[in-house]
Amino acid sequence: MEAASSRHPIWKDHSPSRAPTEAGGLKVSASKLTLQTALLAVCLAAAGRAEATNASDPALHAKIQYCTDCHQPSGQGYLGATPIPRLAGQQSEYFKNQLQAFIDRRRVNFFMFKVAHSLSPEMLTALADHFKDLNPKPLGGAPAELVEAGKKIFAEGVPAANVPSCSTCHGPEAKGNGQFPRLAGQLYPYIIKVLTNWDKERGQGGPEHPDTSAIMKPIAHNLNESQIEAVAAYLSDLE
Amino acid sequence: MKLIKAGIAIFAVVAPCVASSASEVGLASKGEHFASRNCSWCHGPSLQGFSTAPRLAGQKREYIETQLLDFRAHTRDNPLSRQYMWGAAANHLSLETVHDLAVYLSTLSAVSAYDGDKALAASGRVIYREGIPAANIPSCVACHGPNAEGFGGIPRLGGLSYYYLKRRLAQWGEGYHAAATPPMPEVASKLSANDIEALASYLSLVR
Numbered sequence: 513m514e515a516a517s518s519r520h521p522i523w524k525d526h527s528p529s530r531a532p533t534e535a536g537g538l539k540v541s542a543s544k545l546t547l548q549t550a551l552l553a554v555c556l557a558a559a560g561r562a563e564a565t566n567a568s569d570p571a572l573h574a575k576i577q578y579c580t581d582c583h584q585p586s587g588q589g590y591l592g593a594t595p596i597p598r599l600a601g602q603q604s605e606y607f608k609n610q611l612q613a614f615i616d617r618r619r620v621n622f623f624m625f626k627v628a629h630s631l632s633p634e635m636l637t638a639l640a641d642h643f644k645d646l647n648p649k650p651l652g653g654a655p656a657e658l659v660e661a662g663k664k665i666f667a668e669g670v671p672a673a674n675v676p677s678c679s680t681c682h683g684p685e686a687k688g689n690g691q692f693p694r695l696a697g698q699l700y701p702y703i704i705k706v707l708t709n710w711d712k713e714r715g716q717g718g719p720e721h722p723d724t725s726a727i728m729k730p731i732a733h734n735l736n737e738s739q740i741e742a743v744a745a746y747l748s749d750l751e
Numbered sequence: 752m753k754l755i756k757a758g759i760a761i762f763a764v765v766a767p768c769v770a771s772s773a774s775e776v777g778l779a780s781k782g783e784h785f786a787s788r789n790c791s792w793c794h795g796p797s798l799q800g801f802s803t804a805p806r807l808a809g810q811k812r813e814y815i816e817t818q819l820l821d822f823r824a825h826t827r828d829n830p831l832s833r834q835y836m837w838g839a840a841a842n843h844l845s846l847e848t849v850h851d852l853a854v855y856l857s858t859l860s861a862v863s864a865y866d867g868d869k870a871l872a873a874s875g876r877v878i879y880r881e882g883i884p885a886a887n888i889p890s891c892v893a894c895h896g897p898n899a900e901g902f903g904g905i906p907r908l909g910g911l912s913y914y915y916l917k918r919r920l921a922q923w924g925e926g927y928h929a930a931a932t933p934p935m936p937e938v939a940s941k942l943s944a945n946d947i948e949a950l951a952s953y954l955s956l957v958r
Contacts, residue, residue: 578887581934582894592894593902622880623890630884 572638575631579639582623586648588697594623595702600648604640606693609724611636618717619725650697654745662746665739673734678743681727686750691724696750703744707732782855785848790856793835799862803831805915809861813904815853819844821929829918829927863910867952875953878946888941889934891950899957909957916951 579599584590587600599607613619614628631639666686669677681692688694695703706713710732714725735743786798786807793804800806807815821827822840867875879899882890896902899909908916922929923939930936942950 574887577937578884578889581887581889581938585933590894591903592905593896593900594893596893623882623893626881626884626890630887 572635572642575635575639576642578627579643584648587643587646588648588651589699589702591651591653591699591701595699595705597702598651598698599643600646601687601697602640602643602694603688603690603692604637604644605690606688607640607643608636609691610693611639613714613723613725616717616721618721618723619714620716621713648697650749650751651699652749654700654748655741656745656749658742658745659749660746661739662742662744665735665743666746670735670739673736673739675731675734675739686747695747698744698747700744700748703747704740707735707740707744708737779851779855779858781848782851782853785852786855789839790852797862798856798859800864800912800915803914803918804835806861806864806911807856808859810856810907811901811904812853812857814901814906815856816849817904819849819852827929829922829929832929861907861910863958864912864955865910865958867913867916867955868948869952869956871949871952872956873953875949875951878950879953883946886941888946889938899954908954911955913951913955916954917947920947920950 582596583599589598590596611628614621614624666678669675682688682695686696711729791798794807795801798807819840822832822836825837879891882888894905895908901907920939920942923936
């Protein structure tokens, strides 16, 4: 509780007060920006969204607080009525790709569309860098008896179902690489939800806007329910 | 008020006896026995809430447990909690009784208070579902669920009384403590008075 009360002034100081920030933020930024980015800033301001145009400390601090309200201060993820994924240790390229996919509506998610739309490109990069460096323990809680089977699927795939080994792209320790996400320590119910609903949520930009989510589409489709649960259990326990 | 204080005084005497003597009956009925003798003084005879005391019926079991322990540890420290619940949940309230009570209360069906300002319900619903991204306020629905029904240790909010919801949401910003962990202190402290009125109105109208 003392920790909470000592943080209190920070929330106050760094919570953007809505109206003044919109006007002030735009004025300062316009002179510094390229034409393209300035146009974007104008669009954002016109839509009534306050946004810092560079990841200066107070704005970044407030935005990190906003992310971690749901994803937890450590980026560990959280089990609410909706499973809220781990961000800690995520590959920054993947992190930025996904936020952009929310903005472009190539990835459909009710919460994250609104959230991502309040982020400038600079803020997006700064947030990706922030979460990449966090390394809390996995949240845990998956059925331990599934871990062995999941480990085998991760390492070897399911040849009979034409599912390649996960480690080929996601790395032997599931830490990811560039645009391939880290999976280690991701929440058990979240992985299940993602693999089960892969092409309902991702790759929604139509044939003219393909993205990397197409790689996983047949793989997610070919895994059955118990295989999904097993691989989710293994990954959710992995540091 | 005198009556209420007398009730809590009686409770203080009765509580240990109830906890130890009722082991032969089921959990819910032990909780029922305890609740009818103690909680209903303030929370209403059917535990649907009364005046400033919130509805307990249908609240999430784990949440009731954490709150009773928070009262006992003096973690939840707003004025009415201090005045009534610190005494009510003092050390003689055993872990077993806390559990029995939570099991019983969580199984009761809840009646919506339905007492908020209907004109604010629509804007409250938008905040509940979407948060206010420009002000870094996250969505409530992600954790509390589509009908504000709660999840695990996350409380049910739908149909609590307007007054109670409004005070609870405001108290974090006033510096009172009501949750040992993030994110509610951070989230609620960023809400404006208008946001709080809208949210409390909407939530009180959820059936």
